[in-house]
Amino acid sequence: MDEALLRSLTPDVITALVRRGADFAAAEDAVQDALVEAVRVWPADRPRDAKGWLVTVAWRKFLDAARSDAARRRREDRAEEEPPPGPAPAVDDTLQLYFLCAHPSLTPASAVALTLRAVGGLTTRQIARAYLVPEPTMAQRISRAKRTVAGARFDRPGDVATVLRVLYLVFNEGYSGEVDLAAEAVRLTRQLAAAVDHPEAAGLLALMLLHHARRAARTAADGSLVPLAEQDRGRWDTALIAEGVGILQSALARDRLGEFQAQAAIAALHADAPTAEETDWAQIVEWYDELARLTDSPIVRLNRAVAVGEADGPRAGLAALAGLDASLPRHTAVAAYLHERDGDTATAARLYAEAAHKAPNLAERDHLTRQAARLNRAGRTRP
Structure with missing residues (x-):
């Protein structure tokens, strides 16, 4: 049974029923019933026109349900003649x-x-x-x-x-x-993105591909998080990166910048750097400035503070962080990182531990806890 084919046909079949007069909820229920029937029948007798078969069976399921419900009688009357079976329109x-x-x-x-x-x-x-x-x-x-x-x-x-x-x-x-x-x-x-001519749809696709390309390197064998700077870039998917960059360049050429294109541009700059040390942080800050202008998001400004800290030094990053609400998600973790970069390991260890208590998931909490423990160990062994 080709599950991927069934999933790809589902939206078209639902829409076909809606266009014939079914409401969305009834159409979706009927299509799910038709999919169950396909799983039962297709292994022994697969139809030539899979979509047409699903539309026909789903429509029958819908009419059966409509006939059993007196409240739907008028809708049934409008559609009492079942459309003849045949190839489904390629719409x-x-x-x-x-x-x-x-x-x-x-x-x-x-x-x-x-x-x-x-x-x-x-x-x-x-x-x-x-x-x-x-x-x-x-x-x-x-x-x-x-x-x-x-x-x-x-x-x-x-x-x-x-x-x-x-x-x-x-x-x-x-x-x-x-x-x-x-x-x-x-x-x-x-x-x-294939169905709509919209640069932000392309921008979002590029952003997803560029992030997805780093997926294999994001966790260690034990499941722990690996920060971007420490990831093995040899494990990044270069084909996905190339595809994402190509889609992004085409979108940016249309000169209709949106937030997903700006985020994708930042991801592309990370992907383009052979090593973490060679990252073009100055250009990343510029893109965060564009993104902040587009969204006025405090989360964007928080991420910008990290980029400023890399481009202009941790003191500059802490200055950028100072104007932001301390209750923002990850604010404490960012402060810990910047304080560590600035050499204040005692403050950084305390903030890492505090951030661990606020972490939204177990993996992030474990990572922050390890950072605090690492600095505390270093402090105890320092003469």
Whole structure:
């Protein structure tokens, strides 16, 4: 059974049913039933037109459900004649499905879950495992999201920026359990970038590829985090880097700079450096300045403080950090790093330990704890 094929066909089949008159929630349920039927039937009798088969079976499933529900009788009457079987039209409506799943009335978490379910073709169990929540919890989240967009139709363009934000959230979840969300986000963003003429879609794809290229070097054999400066650059995926840089250059040439393009430019400068010491930190600071202008984000300014510390020295980095809210995520860890660079190891050790208590995940907490322990050991052995 070609699971990848089924997942790739899911959004088109859902959209075909919506265009025939099904509401989104009913269409999505019917398509899931059709996918189950495909898993049962296809190994022995695979159809020539896989999409057409799924559309036909899903439409029958939808009509069966409609007939059993008196509240849906009028909708059934409008569509009482089943369209004849045959090749499905080669129309890609996936873009509209992206917009629907990133509907502004949905919370970010619900938009992510619905996108993975309807566009990505993942099961509720897979999504729940990826997000480390019970399956019933994820099922409720997806059901609420489907009810929220049930009345929406594919009759107006959606907001590409919202879709990109949802895909960025998916990518940042990385990898958990049986579902590689980073790879899934790359796949869906490739699909989006091919369907929409938007430089920020290309920028996000480039950013994902450039970050994904470093994935193998980010953790040691024992699962511990490896900071960027200490990573074995020979383990970086040069093909992904080259592809990401090429996509970014094409996007930047359109002179419509956006935040994902700026982030990708920073990632490209890291990828271009043969060693950490050869990183062009001055240019990275310039890109952070552009990014801060575009977003006015305190997190961007926090990352800029690190870059300033590398380009102009730790005192300059601490000065840039001084104007930021100390409650920002990673603020304490950044302060610890800059104090260590400045030679104040006692303060750095204390801040690393404090940052470890605030860490959002176990891997980061362990890394910060080790940094504090390293400096404390060095302090005890120093004459």
